[in-house]
Amino acid sequence: MPDAPASPARGVWGSRVGFVLAAAGSAIGLGNIWRFPYVVGENGGAVFVLIYLGFVFLIGAPVMLGELALGRRTERNPVGAFAAVAPGTLWRFVGLLGVITGVGILSFYGVIAGWTFGYFLKTVSGGFNTIIAQESAAVFDDFVSNWMLSTGLLAAFLVLTALIVWRGVSRGIELMSKILMPMLFFLLAVLAFRSVTLSGAREGLEFYLAPDFSKLRAQTFPTALGQAFFSLSLGMGAMITYGSYIRKREDLVASAGIVCLFDTMIALLAGLIIFPALFHAGLDPASGVGLVFQVLPPLFATLPGGQLFGSAFFLLLTIAALTSTISLLEVPVSYLIDEWKWSRGKAVLVTTLGTALLGVPSALAFGAVGLFSSVPGANVDFLTLMNIVFGNYSLSVGSLLLAVFIGYRWGVAGAAKEIELEGVAFGLRPVWAFLIRFLCPVAVAVIIVYIVLTGNYF
16 A cells, blocks of 8 residues: 555545535534434433533534644545655554544444435325324334345445445535535525424423533533534544545635534534424423434324425435435545545445445344344444444544644644645634644543443443
8 A cells, every 4th residue: 555645636626615515514414413412302402512512612623623634734535644644653544443434334324324215205205194103113113124125225325425426526525515515404494494483392492502500410521522523523534535635725724613613503403403393292302312213203294294394304314414425435435546546436336335235234233133133242233333333432532543643743833834824824723732632632532431431322
């Protein structure tokens, strides 16, 4: 695997708007719309939101800025980026960890993304028009236990993702981001407006927006930080890869800030859709991971225009998932193009097939008997195990090592020099230097210790 300069054919963003929308799309995904609301509901509502917002901008944004700077400085994938700054060292394996993490997350994330598309089709066809709350859990269980359906939806979603990535950076990822992201914002705004006008919405808004510090728990802090890292796509090489396509004249500080702002806005809007609707129906906001798939379909069935409302919501989930799967696939594709000198078509084909094979056990997890439905020696299914390994441990370790690398091995001076290219003002440089060297590594280390000692995952 040579360390030669990357080929100029690897791609570049056509515009700053295109990069911001693509990077925001990478960050914005099921973590914002599926995961964020149920985690908020389980952790006391507004008090969790307040802590989450603090972590996004105090820890998430500094790490994102560092990733973007590293990618642009080297114009390489995660492995090549670490090797270029620290040649002949073991740091390149941190980049390889990011590539592996991206593939691992995509393998099970694609299964959940397939469920969202399946629920969209089921809602559009009227399959939930008469569903009641008592039936919803059984319907979901039947849906995910159909291993042929889950596998087919996984394959369909990965093929769609591959077709976009195959077209390249500007003609594929950037072009689709310019189409999908405005659709995402429009659907969110319409659904949020509809939800907050429901009867009983006020109680939902109070739960969501008025902090009650009596609900604060020790686990709230690591959970909020873990949600911030998962939501912003940090620690998996995506932002290094996307940063490698940025032109030197672009303002990285502004770009990182806008991406974090967009990501946070999407998560907050998702809460404005779900919590007023839940309190309107008198449902428990702490309904857990089944909140979207088990609680919302019978709720939509009771609303005027509920089929249209539900169809738009699951279309929204599908679009959000797609913008993230695109970035997850681009990470290993970029690695194979840069380090192995493969063509984009070959890299996309091999990576997609490999990811699909790795994802099959997760698709079988709820519908097959044996190895994949229950991991021997562990009280978890295969999909949950993949989330624990890649979405928790691997993501956290990668984020910790990345912060250490930027703060100490590359150094804040080297990173800041890249950030300040073309005369970009970086007035917050001393603050960023403190955060990336001290607060960020300590905070991520706390997450890892928390996971190891408690066995609680985010």
